[in-house]
Amino acid sequence: MADVRMQESTCSVSRSLGVLGEKWTLLIIRDALVGITRFADFRQSLGVAADVLSDRLTTLVEFGVMTRTPYQEPGSRIRHEYHLTDAGRALHVVVGALQQWGDAHLPWSDGPSIERRARRTGRPVHVAFIDDLGYEVPADDVDTIQTDVYPQ
């Protein structure tokens, strides 16, 4: 179950985690970003119980992160495919940021299992803060400013 209390926070980090913060959910998104669509394939990739996977996928569909579409193979019953929506694909940068942090701060002995590169140029990419002129801003130089909406 997604967390209703967190979903109703004025803080968008809380709201995001209210939908995405359950265990497995961001790993489902990771798998969907590399093209997994079928329940059995998510299950095999994650090694997660069917009822947990079903619950997480239902939440993601409910909140517009994925769509659920029926399909039927000859001689089989109707099954469902799960595809990321635009909102779901926008999580690429969240997953990329988690990957980058893990590679830097929880490194695997043999090195990273995946790399991210720009499709057109093949150049390696990283996740960073960028200002509205397109210049990268070091994270330590980014200030957090409370708006009028911030709880007093």
Next chain:
Amino acid sequence: MADVRMQESTCSVSRSLGVLGEKWTLLIIRDALVGITRFADFRQSLGVAADVLSDRLTTLVEFGVMTRTPYQEPGSRIRHEYHLTDAGRALHVVVGALQQWGDAHLPWSDGPSIERRARRTGRPVHVAFIDDLGYEVPADDVDTIQTDVYPQ
């Protein structure tokens, strides 16, 4: 408890979530990034049970994301402050990415509760993929490439 199985994955997204994916953990990081250091202040901000908060902070200290330092106010018993390490501060971009996604896809009726700006210039910043020449790359143009370490 952090998730040992996820921590021992070749995938750095799994490893990151093995440490950070428990409920409340990324909200503790969010609070620490705006300067909260004391147990009671985290507890008040999050409204979380003391044993859960203590468990999450212990995991973050164990994995080098925060440090735990004793302090004592006159007439009080010794308490502890929690400060982000360099590895912890590097999570700013993860929290920023989650905030950005929530503002875009789970918007609050009155607008964002916080904004991020470059300290020196005051210009608004966002989180994005950027290549090694400093150019922003749209997330849809970022390819995920499996290395030799990727499980076959």
